[in-house]
Amino acid sequence: MPINTILITLVALLIFGYFLGRKRSLAVAGSTAKGYSDLHSLPSYYGYMVAVWAGIPALIILLIWSAFSSSIVTSMTISGLPEQMQAQSKQQLGLVMNEIKNLANSGLIANETDPIKQAAAEHYQKLTHINTMAKTVVVFVIALIGLVLAMRLIKPETRARNIVEGVIRWTMIICASIAILTTVGIVMSVLFESLLFFTSVSPIEFLFGTKWSPQTSIRTDQVGSSGSFGAIPLFVGTMLISAVALCIAVPVGLMSAIYLSEYANKNIRAFAKPTLEILAGIPTVVYGFFAALSVAPFIRNLGESIGLDVASESALAAGLVMGIMIIPFVSSLSDDVISAVPQAMRDGSFGMGATKSETIRQVIIPAALPGIVGGILLAASRAIGETMIVVMAAGLSANLTINPLEAVTTVTVQIVTLLTGDQEFDSPKTLAAFALGLGLFVTTLVLNIVALHIIRKYREQYE
Amino acid sequence: MNEILETLPGTTTQSLQSDEPKPEAKTRDEFDVEIDGTVGQPFVDNPKMSSRNCDVFYAEKQAIFDVNVDIGRNEIIAMIGPSGCGKSTYLRVLNRMNDTIPICRTTGTHTLDGEDIYAKDQDPVLLRARVGMVFQKPNPFPKSIYDNVAYGPRLHGLTSNRSELDDLVEASLTKAGLFKEVKDDLQKPGTGLSGGQQQRLCIARAIAVDPEVILMDEPTSALDPIATAIIEELMDDLKESYTIAIVTHSMQQAARVSQRTAYFHLGRLVEVNDTDKVFTNPEHQLTENYITGRFG
Amino acid sequence: MKDSTKIIKAGLNKRYAREKRFKFFGLCSIILSFAFLLILLSTIVGRGLPAFxxxxxxxxxxxxxxxxxxxxxxxxxxxxxxxxxxxxxxxxxxxxxxxxxxxxxxxxxxxxxxxxxxxxxxxxxxxxxxxxxxxxxxxxxxxxxxxxxxxxxxxxxxxxxxxxxxxxxxxxxxxxxxxxxxxxxxTVLFNAADSREPEQAGMRGAIMGSFLTMLVTLLLSFPVAVAAAAYLEEFAPQNNRWVDLIEVNINNLAAVPSIVFGLLGLAVFINFFGVPRSTPLIGGLVLSLMTLPTIIIASRAAIKAVPPSIKEAAIGMGASPVQTLFQHTLPLAMPGILTGTIIGMAQALGETAPLLMIGMVAFVAEVPGGIFDPATVMPVQIYLWSDSPERAFTERTSAAIMVLLAFLIVMNLIAIILRKKFERRW
Incomplete structure (x- = not known):
């Protein structure tokens, strides 16, 4: 049975189990003198209990089985291949396996000319078939065992509600813990691949090397086949574009927030705030398109008209558009921290005869500074991790420069470039993407933790 | 803003944070004696400040009704009354602090040394430098003690060099009776001081711009009795050089520090008289009810 | 007039000039932001309209x-x-x-x-x-x-x-x-899947792919997020290390760059668990992990807003905490939770970067029929078309952006209406 059918049948079984359990509970219930039944819980809870017993173990088995079966079947098929084929490199083996799988799935095995592949495809088909059969049988046997056991448990004194609620509680705890699992998953996935990468490229070279050209050649005997993995140009490029973005977003965002919270009247605020939020809601791919199509040529032409040589994929264009994207981010964070400054501060300053701008510059901003700094750090982390704008508008070649008129590349651009298209999973080129991902994750994590800490401390100060 | 709205007479804002009990509707009816103009002696010769026909509105709601009063030179005038009676609102009329609230509108004639402070060419910034204010809750800026006091002089460009500023800061702190306590810690943050010290710092800050009048809005309500005593003593010294108007909840405080007392009730000025007279032989029934503690 | 008054008066004009300047800068910032938005939208619409x-x-x-x-x-x-x-x-x-x-x-x-x-x-x-x-x-x-x-x-x-x-x-x-x-x-734009020939290229495949991906995302993230939020708000013990760890993780995940989720999907889901590449299933898995924090945070706020008095009343009537949750707290918090969910889904709908990592950039010339079929999604389609050199594709890219934005606007409008209609003040 395909997995969909298994799931639907299982659900039907659970509903059946629910009604069975409910009926049974009513059957076993004796009546007390007052006319109430002596069941501990409502009959429906006995139904739920049966469904839970039947469903949860079966679902867990189904999930685990499905998660691991495809790799087991694959490795079993490979071990069934002739020796000399198994001796191939991992990449070639993977290609062969793909071919075999396609063959088996297309149902055109008879048309295949290569007898080895034909045999392997048949073998694969058979294994898949056995796997599905076994999975179906095991899942339903377990479900039925659970159902029978639960039915035997139904007695008036069984605390069905407590059992069901216990299961619900544990489900909720597991759901909440998915956040931790995700973090662990992220760390593991980037860390392991990065460690593999660092076995072929030294961390020193990666962190301090100034030449980035990951293009490894197809044939190993070619010159320069190893590529060079010095990530400094990427780090500098990322910093450069982020810096340009922050130079746009911080003053504009901050001043917008100040104007809206201190000067604008109610109507303007009611209109301007949601309008600013629209900027935040536009997908980044749209910004990327805008940057590549309109802003970059505009800046190049502008540069040419005043005699400057601007690259068509200049850091300035990408940074400018990224800056626009994070304006609402900066302004809403600033707005929060500015409105957290107590009114008493403003009164104190006005009472001294300060003008509004003097109050803002000399009292409110210094008072809100920690919060604003926290907001800027969060914005910086945004800018560093932003992908689509730079993929579409920044360059691919790793120039080590701090001139925003030149083309630079960023960490995220390189991750995308290294991982899209045809890839062999174990080549240093692919692994380098994970090393870059590790760097990106750690940097943004540190920025976020520091920023959130600063903001929390700031909030506590005025609470 | 909220603080202001809460002190509106008859306001229905339920988020009141003030500690004192509110006069209930029943008591109001019971004591709703006719208020027909202000009794006592609201006017003095050669006043420092004066108000005529003062009305204040918050949006549609009237908070102050036809207040007419003079504030004499170098006197301390105390403004008392149940909360929400408009005394704080009136105080904020005198240095146009109400201008910072967009929905607030003030009418009537208000003068400082005979000069109309609501005139078109009158500048609120200049006015507030001449009429300083000390607030209910100590509100030092998140800066050093020195910078707090130097804030006003720097804003207004009162000193031309650092040593002059140093002298001015020291003089102001001394006048506020705080210099001895903080002279070694001038660079420490003002927010690190105790409540009473913070309030004296705010007084020093107000004095530093050399105002003519100091308005105090319940300056001791957030302080303990000892700090309160120190501030009261300070006020006594200050009246030699400044005119002071103080809003207070404590009748004892009004009796101790002021020369004249004004009693506000539901946005109207009921009675102004010498403090002694107000507390021993009030002219108006409402004043008597209030000072004898029958409500408030 | 006192000396100090004279000094102050002398400096006033300068100070008011500064005040005006400052206010002007503020106004400029707002206008600048609006101008950016206007230029962006008018460029897209101007280029995209002919493609219809x-x-x-x-x-x-x-x-x-x-x-x-x-x-x-x-x-x-x-x-x-x-x-x-x-x-x-x-x-x-x-x-x-x-x-x-x-x-x-x-x-x-x-x-x-x-x-x-x-x-x-x-x-x-x-x-x-x-x-x-x-x-x-x-x-x-x-x-x-x-x-x-x-x-x-x-x-x-x-x-x-x-x-x-x-x-x-x-x-x-x-x-x-x-x-x-x-x-x-x-009509080709809406009836056809992707094609190498600009005049034959449509976004039906991408729209269907987005729909299937969003379906997977919703089915996975909504129950998990609500369960997590309910646990953290209603059942989690105070000062428990595990709970603190969960909270820290949720807050941090909300700020992790989206591309990192793509790496996670590639390394864990595809290479370890063998989930098929380029499918709405893997896309939905990755996007649901990404939207979880958003929905959890919104749901927690909604659950927190339900007044304790209602919960206490239920408990007082002899309901168990779990019954209280399902019968009172969740139904009352549902508008808020749904609003947060829609906003999270809108974010996911516009997300591109992580999907590039998990093979959703493949050229798919057929409309996907299920979550196991190779598919692409609207933002990735935009990215692919924007990469094509033909002039006609530029036009179609803008049109596709307009369609995507239309979807986002509708989703956000639903969220706003939901919030307005069911907003309750306790």
């Missing part, structure tokens, strides 16, 4: 049985593989008999899209009686013709700078004179 029209070309095709190589008795399989392209070609040659140069002949064949032959095939299979007759049909014109018809090629430019050469202009002029070229509403 497409040029069609009327050809009088003679369905000659000899040219097609079939007879009226042919089986449908034979009809399927008949030489329709030859019919189209002959039609064009007949219309312009003067063209003899080989290169020009090729160009002539290329003024109509190669989908014309397929259209013709479908028509003949549907109605074999057409064989032997001459019919007038409107076919899709080639993208270059379309670009010219929309006025995006300036015929005054030197010939070498144009994609449409002089001899082609002659044909087009004649076709226009004979009313054989017409712009119509572009």
């Amino acid at each position: 029209q497409q040029t069609y070309m009327k050809l009088d095709v003679t369905l000659d049985e000899e040219t097609l190589g079939v007879t009226s008795n042919s089986s449908s399989k034979e009809l399927f593989s008949a030489k329709y392209d030859k019919v189209i070609r002959n039609t064009l040659y007949d219309m312009f008999p003067n063209v003899s140069d080989r290169k020009e002949k090729r160009a002539l064949r290329n003024i109509v899209s190669n989908s014309a032959a397929y259209d013709l095939r479908d028509k003949v299979i549907a109605n074999p009686e057409l064989l032997g007759t001459t019919q007038s049909y409107w076919f899709l014109a080639k993208d270059d013709v379309d670009v010219y018809m929309k006025g995006n090629i300036d015929r005054n430019l030197p010939e070498s700078d144009r994609r449409i050469k002089d001899f082609q202009l002659v044909w087009i002029d004649r076709l226009i004179a004979e009313d054989r070229l017409e712009k119509r509403f572009n």
Whole structure:
């Protein structure tokens, strides 16, 4: 049975189990003198209990089985291949396996000319078939065992509600813990691949090397086949574009927030705030398109008209558009921290005869500074991790420069470039993407933790 | 803003944070004696400040009704009354602090040394430098003690060099009776001081711009009795050089520090008289009810 | 007047000038942000609007049985593989008999899209009686013709700078004179999947892919997020290390760059668990992990807003905490939770970067039918089209952006209406 059918049948079984359990509970219930039944819980809870017993173990088995079966079947098929084929490199083996799988799935095995592949495809088909059969049988046997056991448990004194609620509680705890699992998953996935990468490229070279050209050649005997993995140009490029973005977003965002919270009247605020939020809601791919199509040529032409040589994929264009994207981010964070400054501060300053701008510059901003700094750090982390704008508008070649008129590349651009298209999973080129991902994750994590800490401390100060 | 709205007479804002009990509707009816103009002696010769026909509105709601009063030179005038009676609102009329609230509108004639402070060419910034204010809750800026006091002089460009500023800061702190306590810690943050010290710092800050009048809005309500005593003593010294108007909840405080007392009730000025007279032989029934503690 | 008053008065003008300047800067910032938004939207709309029209070309095709190589008795399989392209070609040659140069002949064949032959095939299979007759049909014109018809090629430019050469202009002029070229509403854009030929490329595949991906995302993230939020708000013990760890993780995950989730999906889901690449399933898995924090944070706020008095009343009536949650707290918090969910889904709908990592950039020329089929999604389609050099694709990219933005606007409007309608003040 395909997995969909298994799931639907299982659900039907659970509903059946629910009604069975409910009926049974009513059957076993004796009546007390007052006319109430002596069941501990409502009959429906006995139904739920049966469904839970039947469903949860079966679902867990189904999930685990499905998660691991495809790799087991694959490795079993490979071990069934002739020796000399198994001796191939991992990449070639993977290609062969793909071919075999396609063959088996297309149902055109008879048309295949290569007898080895034909045999392997048949073998694969058979294994898949056995796997599905076994999975179906095991899942339903377990479900039925659970159902029978639960039915035997139904007695008036069984605390069905407590059992069901216990299961619900544990489900909720597991759901909440998915956040931790995700973090662990992220760390593991980037860390392991990065460690593999660092076995072929030294961390020193990666962190301090100034030449980035990951293009490894197809044939190993070619010159320069190893590529060079010095990530400094990427780090500098990322910093450069982020810096340009922050130079746009911080003053504009901050001043917008100040104007809206201190000067604008109610109507303007009611209109301007949601309008600013629209900027935040536009997908980044749209910004990327805008940057590549309109802003970059505009800046190049502008540069040419005043005699400057601007690259068509200049850091300035990408940074400018990224800056626009994070304006609402900066302004809403600033707005929060500015409105957290107590009114008493403003009164104190006005009472001294300060003008509004003097109050803002000399009292409110210094008072809100920690919060604003926290907001800027969060914005910086945004800018560093932003992908689509730079993929579409920044360059691919790793120039080590701090001139925003030149083309630079960023960490995220390189991750995308290294991982899209045809890839062999174990080549240093692919692994380098994970090393870059590790760097990106750690940097943004540190920025976020520091920023959130600063903001929390700031909030506590005025609470 | 909220603080202001809460002190509106008859306001229905339920988020009141003030500690004192509110006069209930029943008591109001019971004591709703006719208020027909202000009794006592609201006017003095050669006043420092004066108000005529003062009305204040918050949006549609009237908070102050036809207040007419003079504030004499170098006197301390105390403004008392149940909360929400408009005394704080009136105080904020005198240095146009109400201008910072967009929905607030003030009418009537208000003068400082005979000069109309609501005139078109009158500048609120200049006015507030001449009429300083000390607030209910100590509100030092998140800066050093020195910078707090130097804030006003720097804003207004009162000193031309650092040593002059140093002298001015020291003089102001001394006048506020705080210099001895903080002279070694001038660079420490003002927010690190105790409540009473913070309030004296705010007084020093107000004095530093050399105002003519100091308005105090319940300056001791957030302080303990000892700090309160120190501030009261300070006020006594200050009246030699400044005119002071103080809003207070404590009748004892009004009796101790002021020369004249004004009693506000539901946005109207009921009675102004010498403090002694107000507390021993009030002219108006409402004043008597209030000072004898029958409500408030 | 006192000395200090004089000094203050003297400095006032300068200070007010500064005040004005400051206020002006603030206003400028707002206007600047609005201007950016306006330029962005008007650029997209300006470029995208023409793409909602497409040029069609009327050809009088003679369905000659000899040219097609079939007879009226042919089986449908034979009809399927008949030489329709030859019919189209002959039609064009007949219309312009003067063209003899080989290169020009090729160009002539290329003024109509190669989908014309397929259209013709479908028509003949549907109605074999057409064989032997001459019919007038409107076919899709080639993208270059379309670009010219929309006025995006300036015929005054030197010939070498144009994609449409002089001899082609002659044909087009004649076709226009004979009313054989017409712009119509572009149904291809909504009915077709991706194609290498701009005039045949549509976003139905991407819309379907987005829909399936969002479905997976919603089904996975909504229950998990609500359960997590309910646990953290209602059941989690105070000062418990595990709970603190969960909270820290949720807050941090909300700020992790989206591309990192793509790496997670690639390394864990694809390479470790063997989830098929390029499918809505893997896309939905990755996006649901990404949207979880957003929905959890919104749901927690909504659950927190339910007044404790209602929960206490339920508990006081003898309900268990779990019953209270399901019967009172969650129903009351549901509008807030749904609003947060829609906003999270809108974010996921616009997300591109992580999907590039998990193979959703593949060129998929078919509309996906299920969550295990290779698919792409709207933002990735935009990215792919924006990468194509043809001018006609630029236009289609903008149109696709407009469609995506329309979806986002609708989702956000629903969220706003939901919030307005069910907003409750306790």
